[in-house]
Amino acid sequence: MRGMFTCGVLDVFMENSIRFDGAAGISAGATFGCNYKSHQPGRAVRYNMRYSRDPRYCSLRSLIKTGDLYGADFCYRAIPDELDPFDYEAFRTDPMEFYVGATDVRTGKPVYHLCKDAGETDMLWIRASASMPVVSRVVKVDGYELLDGGITDSVPFEYMESLGYDRNVIVLTQPEGYFKKKSSLSGLIRMFLGRYPKAAEAMENRYLMYNDQMRCIEERRISGMSLVIRPPEALGIKRTEKDPKELERVYRIGREEGNRRLPEVRAFLEAGL
Secondary structure: OOHHHHHHHHHHHHHOOOOOOEEEEEOHHHHHHHHHHOOOOOHHHHHHHHHOOOOOOEOHHHHHHHOOOEOHHHHHHHHHHHHOOOOHHHHHHOOOEEEEEEEEOOOOEEEEEEEOOOOHHHHHHHHHHOOOOOOOOOEEEOOEEEEEHHHOOOOOHHHHHHOOOOOEEEEOOOOOOOOOOOOOOHHHHHHHOOOOHHHHHHHHOHHHHHHHHHHHHHHHHHHOOEEEEOOOOOOOOOOOOOOHHHHHHHHHHHHHHHHHHHHHHHHHHHHOO
């Protein structure tokens, strides 16, 4: 739910007609970022605040009954199709390329998908990207077995660069100077990912990958190759926060930072034309 910060930043972008040729989302960046391509500012924070305490959305009951802490049917069908409609037509016709990344649990490597219509296949990829290990089922789509993309590629800037996007605005949800430590749950991870040793190994070494990415991002920021937006301080929100006031608080921090950096974003994009 640190992704509420990202939602605030992106809503400011949408409200100020900031558009990109391409975008990539990982985990919450995929589930919330898709609203950027569908031109729906406010939607992600709205449905999260409305349904955060609904057991169909996120609960131990859902985990026990379905194998997913975040209920797949409720999150990826009921909400977008019925309760807070997703604009599929706007998503389909918007020219921006939108990629999501997930982890191939058999190889322990990241894989990516270009979303075109937010249909069933795209939704499976978006769900896979945000399927946290231990509390989610493996998602099977396009011949892959997938879990959270953050396991192997927390910030997909290098993938975007490989596609030719050489000037990127990177939105992070941790403050400057943050580095991950090795997880103390390695035994639990090995137990739950026993069938997928490559994924278990990637999860154990995730802190190394993440910290290396932070160093690379800082190099790009200093060189002017990328513009980095991040919270001014630790957001202090739980990973699965259910308090609507807390969700709104973090969203507001994202809006404040988005507005503060807006002139800089405009100048960065204009310089790349």
